[in-house]
Amino acid sequence: NAGVTQTPKFQVLKTGQSMTLQCAQDMNHEYMSWYRQDPGMGLRLIHYSVGAGITDQGEVPNGYNVSRSTTEDFPLRLLSAAPSQTSVYFCASSYGQGGGITEAFFGQGTRLTVV
Amino acid sequence: AQSVTQLDSQVPVFEEAPVELRCNYSSSVSVYLFWYVQYPNQGLQLLLKYLSGSTLVESINGFEAEFNKSQTSFHLRKPSVHISDTAEYFCAVSERRDTDKLIFGTGTRLQVFP
Numbered sequence: 001n002a003g004v005t006q007t008p009k010f011q012v013l014k015t016g017q018s019m020t021l022q023c024a025q026d027m028n029h030e031y032m033s034w035y036r037q038d039p040g041m042g043l044r045l046i047h048y049s050v051g052a053g054i055t056d057q058g059e060v061p062n063g064y065n066v067s068r069s070t071t072e073d074f075p076l077r078l079l080s081a082a083p084s085q086t087s088v089y090f091c092a093s094s095y096g097q098g099g100g101i102t103e104a105f106f107g108q109g110t111r112l113t114v115v
Numbered sequence: 116a117q118s119v120t121q122l123d124s125q126v127p128v129f130e131e132a133p134v135e136l137r138c139n140y141s142s143s144v145s146v147y148l149f150w151y152v153q154y155p156n157q158g159l160q161l162l163l164k165y166l167s168g169s170t171l172v173e174s175i176n177g178f179e180a181e182f183n184k185s186q187t188s189f190h191l192r193k194p195s196v197h198i199s200d201t202a203e204y205f206c207a208v209s210e211r212r213d214t215d216k217l218i219f220g221t222g223t224r225l226q227v228f229p
Binding site: 031033035040041042043044045048050058059090092094096099100101102103104106107108109 | 124146157158159207209210212213215219220222
């Protein structure tokens with residue numbers, strides 16, 4: 001039972017490079033989200049999706065793109081990496097129950113450093 | 116939109132002492148409430164949640180939280196902490212509507228000393 005799988009676990013990028021963080025879930029959840037975690041700021045929502053083909057912006061979407069072509073996958077793209085995007089990134093997939101998240105399951109995180 | 120406030124960024128406590136981690140939320144509609152725990156260099160694990168029913172919810176490792184609608188709070192308590200409870204604790208809220216977002220507080224680092 002894999003749950004939520006994120007790859008890679010660690011990544012170092014140079015300023016201006018692009019990359020995609022992968023996230024896959026095998027629980028058939030409709031809802032998936034990306035967060036970034038920075039010291040003293042908790043987890044901030046970047047983008048989220050309520051189903052295949054549907055995405056929306058969270059609290060800090062600038063510099064990131066997402067797409068949701070299948071229920072299982074929700075990749076996060078950094079278009080032109082900046083040092084301010086150095087962070088730990090978490091993907092989550094969630095149950096919903098008539099509106100609202102009733103439980104979220106998290107991947108192990110991707111530690112990204114932009115130099 | 117919903118928001119969460121965790122006023123205490125760090126809570127130092129001695130082993131076997133009681134602890135309370137505070138969480139207040141803001142929302143114009145009904146909510147679901149959660150506490151997640153993150154041990155060093157790990158991901159987030161669900162500790163407990165309030166969806167409906169009894170306002171007092173408990174975890175398997177002795178934590179409890181009480182939903183107080185009038186004070187818009189969901190404080191986390193444990194009567195006697197262990198060294199192994201040292202971790203970061205996050206409060207989170209989801210509104211009961213089709214926004215389907217889970218919003219987190221800034222976290223409280225619980226440090227238990229021997």
